[in-house]
Amino acid sequence: MSTSKEVILEAVRRNRPASCAAPELRQAWTIYPDRRAQFIDVLTAVGGTAFAVRDEVDLNERLRLLPIVCDARKTVSLLPGIGEPNVDLSNVGSPHALADVDVAILPGEFAVAENAAVWITDRDVPLRVIYFLCQHLVLVVPAGAIVDNMHAAYERLASSGAESTSVFAEPIFGAFISGPSKTADIEQSLVIGAHGPRSLTVFVLGT
Amino acid sequence: MKAHPTNHATAAAAFVADLDRARWHDAALWAARGRRDRAARSVPEWETLRDMASHIKLHTMSRLDEYLEQFESNATRLGAQVHWARDAAEHNRIVRDILQRHGVKRVVKSKSMLTEECGLNPHLEAQGIEVTDTDLGEWIVQLRHEHPSHIVTPAIHIKKEEVGQLFHERLGTMAGASDPPYLAEAARQHLRSVFLAADAGITGVNFAIAETGGVVVCTNEGNADLGVSLPKLHIACMGIEKLVPRAADLGVFLRLLARSATGQPITTYTSHFHGPMRGGELHIVILDNGRSELLGSTDFRRSLNCIRCGACFNTCPVYRRSGGHSYGVTVAGPIGSIINAAANPREHKSLPSACSLCGSCSDVCPVKIDLHQQLFISRRQLALAGLVPRTKRWALKLTAAVLKRPWLYRMAGGAARTALRMLPRWLVYSRWNAWGRRRELPGAPRESFRELNRKSKTRRGGSQTRRGVRLSGETRP
Numbered sequence: 001m002s003t004s005k006e007v008i009l010e011a012v013r014r015n016r017p018a019s020c021a022a023p024e025l026r027q028a029w030t031i032y033p034d035r036r037a038q039f040i041d042v043l044t045a046v047g048g049t050a051f052a053v054r055d056e057v058d059l060n061e062r063l064r065l066l067p068i069v070c071d072a073r074k075t076v077s078l079l080p081g082i083g084e085p086n087v088d089l090s091n092v093g094s095p096h097a098l099a100d101v102d103v104a105i106l107p108g109e110f111a112v113a114e115n116a117a118v119w120i121t122d123r124d125v126p127l128r129v130i131y132f133l134c135q136h137l138v139l140v141v142p143a144g145a146i147v148d149n150m151h152a153a154y155e156r157l158a159s160s161g162a163e164s165t166s167v168f169a170e171p172i173f174g175a176f177i178s179g180p181s182k183t184a185d186i187e188q189s190l191v192i193g194a195h196g197p198r199s200l201t202v203f204v205l206g207t
Numbered sequence: 208m209k210a211h212p213t214n215h216a217t218a219a220a221a222f223v224a225d226l227d228r229a230r231w232h233d234a235a236l237w238a239a240r241g242r243r244d245r246a247a248r249s250v251p252e253w254e255t256l257r258d259m260a261s262h263i264k265l266h267t268m269s270r271l272d273e274y275l276e277q278f279e280s281n282a283t284r285l286g287a288q289v290h291w292a293r294d295a296a297e298h299n300r301i302v303r304d305i306l307q308r309h310g311v312k313r314v315v316k317s318k319s320m321l322t323e324e325c326g327l328n329p330h331l332e333a334q335g336i337e338v339t340d341t342d343l344g345e346w347i348v349q350l351r352h353e354h355p356s357h358i359v360t361p362a363i364h365i366k367k368e369e370v371g372q373l374f375h376e377r378l379g380t381m382a383g384a385s386d387p388p389y390l391a392e393a394a395r396q397h398l399r400s401v402f403l404a405a406d407a408g409i410t411g412v413n414f415a416i417a418e419t420g421g422v423v424v425c426t427n428e429g430n431a432d433l434g435v436s437l438p439k440l441h442i443a444c445m446g447i448e449k450l451v452p453r454a455a456d457l458g459v460f461l462r463l464l465a466r467s468a469t470g471q472p473i474t475t476y477t478s479h480f481h482g483p484m485r486g487g488e489l490h491i492v493i494l495d496n497g498r499s500e501l502l503g504s505t506d507f508r509r510s511l512n513c514i515r516c517g518a519c520f521n522t523c524p525v526y527r528r529s530g531g532h533s534y535g536v537t538v539a540g541p542i543g544s545i546i547n548a549a550a551n552p553r554e555h556k557s558l559p560s561a562c563s564l565c566g567s568c569s570d571v572c573p574v575k576i577d578l579h580q581q582l583f584i585s586r587r588q589l590a591l592a593g594l595v596p597r598t599k600r601w602a603l604k605l606t607a608a609v610l611k612r613p614w615l616y617r618m619a620g621g622a623a624r625t626a627l628r629m630l631p632r633w634l635v636y637s638r639w640n641a642w643g644r645r646r647e648l649p650g651a652p653r654e655s656f657r658e659l660n661r662k663s664k665t666r667r668g669g670s671q672t673r674r675g676v677r678l679s680g681e682t683r684p
Binding site for chain 2: 003004005007008009011012013014015016017018019020021022023025027029030042046095096099112114115116117122126127128129131132133149150151153154155157158166168169170171172173174175176177178179180181182183184185186187188189191193194195196197
């Protein structure tokens, strides 16, 4: 008896249409004269907050002024020297133990100007749930790491893994995050803070 | 497929009986169409993207078997376990077996039209497994023991006062409260405890990448990510048509999806799962359930391009005014009318007629499915298969007989114009005249178009030119 896999693949093979070439993805896509300004504009429009900061000293000063940081009882930071963390993620065994984290300050690898998405991964983050379970999320992205659009973003991902291979060549979780969690499921009214973080603050670091 | 065999027109009559609600529903969806338009206009290369997306899908379909195998081999290499399901029953059995093997009692699910299609929830509940739909809209319909009426905004048919009443009864929110932020906060608090208590998470899949073996899930609420990052077990359920060849193809689709769906530049979360969470398990269930048959249909295979953005729902004048439940299927709207009538013509024969052939759906579709053409072809096939109701068949035969005979056509036209003027109102607006329901017929003109045209020619001195036919009496819809 043939397996379901064989039956499905056989049916697909029998029914597949005539061959049709894959399109060339390289085009003259829209680019932005000032990617950082575009990123900040779009992030603001999707309900996030962005700050351009000179250096880590500047970043820490701005951070201290944020009400969400001042009011936080539990803070996680995975960026050495950034913020005043009081929860050490490497000592936390279960993701469930992070349920009461107020603020998480985490690395963003790069950002996309077009749609204010920040690419994050669990490569150096032991419990990936922290990006989604904290009440307020703070991401730090190097100013030099803002690409124009999603095409450039995937081009970057194709060579940012180990030995310049695809980042997806090994098991990894990665996500584009654009703004705070939101819903419009009750009468199309936009509500910020659905299940995930109630706010997203992105610091664009450096010049 | 979960089918409640219904006649669309009959079911829609119940929806439009509440005129205020029907108007409110219409306006809510039209606003979504407006947001989509603004987002599309903000991207200069929008049409190039649509064209490209359509071609990527057609290319993928032409080698779907190879891409499915490539996907399985890469996903397996990354540590995921891939399962194949021919139909809904096999899909449900696979998911249930995985859950039972892990002793799972509580599952959180993010929005997945595929698991709706398979009727997974009742199947698992019958085995004593508690399933919670965690997308806010889907949770609301789950609490009301309903099904989503829209693939992107499942609770679009429900008013905030009704959500307020529901939450008052189920969550103990204040009586009479209907403020969306207050209600959403109550849901957040409640569902947080459900997430933390879950033993497994189930998600749908927006895209599966053959080249890398990963699956991509798009949400705004963050529910999918919470649901599969707390428990160690993640089951992702996908149809065979979700494949794309390369990760770079997502650059095209992700620029189109959220803009078409809600007018956002991208969904808040676009999560790429490559292999299981550290110390966890990732199972990917690949479902056929009639899709491979659809692939073989030259008329309808392009409906497999669909990325489930819902833009065709939001723009459709029939969907907006009749509501998703009147279709009686999991995926309603123009795209649902095509795939359901193709899969099961006898049961869903009324759906392709829930369409005015205005073509707006084809204009907004981000992957360029020729929706209105397919709906038209579908109607013809249903007629050829003898699945058109007798009254309609007779009416069409009569129309054909009249149109074949110019003298009869002229006579019938004259008779109708006179009759409309002379007949008493109760007769013209009787139950036999569907066109007179809920609207006033336009006044019958004294002369036919032919007569007007002849007169106009005479006035111009018998000129034989064909130009200049005046259409001043024309009414625009």
